[in-house]
Amino acid sequence: MSKHYDVLVIGTGPAGQKGAIQAAKLGRKVGIIEKSPVVGGVQVNTGTIPSKALREAVVTLTGADKRNLLGASYRAKKDVTIADLASFSQQIIRHEWELIGSQFERNHVELIWGHARFVGPNEIEVLTKDGPERVTADSFLVAVGTRPARPDHIPFNPHNILTSDELLHLDRIPRTMIVVGGGVIGSEYACIMATLGVRVTLVEGRHQVLGFLDQEIAGTFQYFMRQKGITLRLGEKVESIAEIDAETDISGRPNSGPAKLVQAQLESGKTLRAEVLLYAVGRQGVCGELGLDKVGIEFDDRERLHVNEHYQTNVPHVYAAGDVIGFPALASTSMEQGRRAVCHACGVCDTRDYNTKLFPFGIYAVPEISMLGKTEEQLTDEGIPYEAGIAHYREIARAKLLGDELGMMKLLIHQETHELLGIHIIGAEATELIHVGQAVMALGGKVEFFIDNVFNFPTLAECYKVAAYNGLNKLNHV
Numbered sequence: 001m002s003k004h005y006d007v008l009v010i011g012t013g014p015a016g017q018k019g020a021i022q023a024a025k026l027g028r029k030v031g032i033i034e035k036s037p038v039v040g041g042v043q044v045n046t047g048t049i050p051s052k053a054l055r056e057a058v059v060t061l062t063g064a065d066k067r068n069l070l071g072a073s074y075r076a077k078k079d080v081t082i083a084d085l086a087s088f089s090q091q092i093i094r095h096e097w098e099l100i101g102s103q104f105e106r107n108h109v110e111l112i113w114g115h116a117r118f119v120g121p122n123e124i125e126v127l128t129k130d131g132p133e134r135v136t137a138d139s140f141l142v143a144v145g146t147r148p149a150r151p152d153h154i155p156f157n158p159h160n161i162l163t164s165d166e167l168l169h170l171d172r173i174p175r176t177m178i179v180v181g182g183g184v185i186g187s188e189y190a191c192i193m194a195t196l197g198v199r200v201t202l203v204e205g206r207h208q209v210l211g212f213l214d215q216e217i218a219g220t221f222q223y224f225m226r227q228k229g230i231t232l233r234l235g236e237k238v239e240s241i242a243e244i245d246a247e248t249d250i251s252g253r254p255n256s257g258p259a260k261l262v263q264a265q266l267e268s269g270k271t272l273r274a275e276v277l278l279y280a281v282g283r284q285g286v287c288g289e290l291g292l293d294k295v296g297i298e299f300d301d302r303e304r305l306h307v308n309e310h311y312q313t314n315v316p317h318v319y320a321a322g323d324v325i326g327f328p329a330l331a332s333t334s335m336e337q338g339r340r341a342v343c344h345a346c347g348v349c350d351t352r353d354y355n356t357k358l359f360p361f362g363i364y365a366v367p368e369i370s371m372l373g374k375t376e377e378q379l380t381d382e383g384i385p386y387e388a389g390i391a392h393y394r395e396i397a398r399a400k401l402l403g404d405e406l407g408m409m410k411l412l413i414h415q416e417t418h419e420l421l422g423i424h425i426i427g428a429e430a431t432e433l434i435h436v437g438q439a440v441m442a443l444g445g446k447v448e449f450f451i452d453n454v455f456n457f458p459t460l461a462e463c464y465k466v467a468a469y470n471g472l473n474k475l476n477h478v
Contacts, residue, residue, distance in 0.1 A: 005031040007342060008124065008137035010116045010290070013041025014331045015322030016143035017100060019338030024107035026346045031135060032109055033116040033126055039104075042145050042323070044096045046165045048331045050089050051188060052364050054168070057088035058195050059366060080196060082173055089168070117291040121315070125291075139345040142305065142313075142320040143338055144290065146283040146329070148185075154241050160262050160276045161243060164189065167278055174198055174275035178264050180238055181280035182209035184363055187221075189278055191366040194228040201231040201272055203238055203264065210363065214375035214424045220408065221369060221426060228366070233266065240265045241277060285324055311341035319345055333359050358442055362431035367407060370434040373422035373441060374412060385415040389447065389471020393427050396466065397458035404428040409463040411437070411447060413471045418446040429460050436461050447471060 006028035009020045017040075020032045038045060061080045104111050112135070114128035124140075126133045148163035150156055158166055160174075164185050175198065179190045182204030194200045202209070202225070208218050209225070209232070222232060246261040262277040285303025292299065297313050299305050305313055305320040313320055321337035323329040343349060363369040379386045393399035393407035407427015414421055423437040440449050450468035455461050 002123070002134035002136050003031070005029050005110075005135065005137040007031075007139050007141065007345060008135060009033070009141045009143060009338075010124075011041055011143035011145060011322070012039040012100065012111075013143060013145045013322060013334065014043045015145075015324075015334040015338030015341075016041065016141065017103070017338070018335040019141045019143060019319075019321060019342040020109045021103060021107050022339045022342045023346060024109050026342075026348055028346060030107075030109045031112055031137070032104065033112045033114065033124070035113075035115045037113075038097055039100045039111070040093075040096055041143075042147075043331045043334075044093060044100070046168060049092060049096055050168050051164070051185075051192075053089040053092040054085060055188070055192050055364050055366065057085045058192050061085075061088075062195055062197075080173070082170060115289070117289065118294045119291060121295050122317070138317065139342075140318045141338060141341055141345070142287075142290065142318065142324060143322045143334075144286050144324050146285050146304075146323040148280070149282040149284045150279075154279060155243060156279070157243065160260065161241060162276065162278055164278065164280055170276070176274035176276070177201070178203065178262065178272050178274040178277040179280060180241075180264070180277065181282075182206070182211075182232075182234070183280065183282075184210065186278065186280035187225075188363065188365045189280065190230055191225065191228065194225070194230050195366050199229060199231075199274075201233060201274065203233045203236050203266065203272070205235070205237045207235045209234070210369070212361070212375075213369065213371060214410070214422070215377060216410065217369060217371070217424045217426050221365070221367075224367060224406070224426075233270070233272075236270070237267045238264050239267045241279075244273075246273075283323065283329070287324065310344040311337055312344070317345070328359065328361075330359070330361070332362075358438065360431070360434045360438055362434070364431065367404070367427050368430040369426045370430040371422070371424045372434055372438055373420070375422060375424070376412065379412060379421060384421065386412050386421055387415055387471050387474050388412055389467040389469070389474070391463040391466035391470065393460075393463070396460060396462055398460050398462065399428065401458065402428045402460075409433070409467050411464070411467045411471055413447045413468075413475070415475060418448060418472075418475075420445065420447060425463075433460050433463065436464060 007023040007030050009016045009032040012034040020030050023030045114126040116124050119125045123136045177198050177200050179186045179202045187209050190200045190202045241264050244263045261273045264272040287299040287303040295315050297315050304326045307320050307325050311319045311321050319341040321341045322334035360372045389411040391409045394405040404427050410424040412422035420441045447468045450464040
């Protein structure tokens, strides 16, 4: 006889974790299925946590964040090895595994290891190492995430033509790297590797990296990237990628480097060569292996599911949350989606007025970037009158103490009502700093809040006060 659950979750990433724990807190019998040998999904094992751990390791070990303070030649560790970076990352990842496992145990969430596949509207077959098992449930949460896109025409291999999953397992730090894709993943890894001293070339089909950013912030970021030695090939598309024998360089002279290189041919006729190529263009869903046709659930050409405002698919008792439903595909939003989905499935609909559109973006490049609300370009297109208040980190004592004098904050202020319309930050602690403004925006506050209230000194939060004065001074013509 198959085991029955009130709520059955597929995937232990951020959406699945929080959904399962929420259901358990509501007194439901909960099971969660994981096909990988470890919990945490992409967030813990190949995406959010490993890439951020790698970033922190690189910044800390190279001393890159202290050079403005201690001198351009400052190095915390002279020779950073791949072993140094792996050790740092693995400590964090192991901690997350233990934390998630203990949360499941404390809340009596039953963890089932294996591949899940629907065999009926309320029944799933789990292919475990001991053979298939059948389980049933009243409600389901599909939180299977995504994987890096791997187009068939690209000759991926585990050594030098990689996605972000394989990059974390490099056995050496390469001297040169090509990054294809100027989105979040490509930009973050380009900056991390350049901070290590790798000579990076980034190829992006659009004329701006991180196209969703406010253009001033994106322009500033591109300046920082070039200062790190990153070559930006913007408005360029890759025609072909191949691994080649490297007996000679592009000009035909004998090559003293590695025996194999990666060659990327651009549509413009340029030829790029490097030791390693990272392909970071898009992600792909994994819904095709779930047997959703048995339930009558369809997915799009990238294997993403469509849901309503309650995170229900077209089959009401099957919910979906996280990257599998597409935008915004952030660990932070995935957690909240999973929690809300399960609340609805359990008939516990919070009366609180959640703002599902007011969430921050965090880009953990070097430097950090974070944004909330509208960009200048969006406000202009929508005909909303605004003024921009700017605070440069060089004006902020705390930024000087942290060794960052190049960052900035921009507040977008409604010209008539003085409401906050957008917040854009680049520089140290940007992803932390954004939440001060988020609280003010969420509560309908106006820019005067930052002037009328006292901030600790010295702090980076003082940027809000400086930017508020700057914006209001412009509006008052003083």
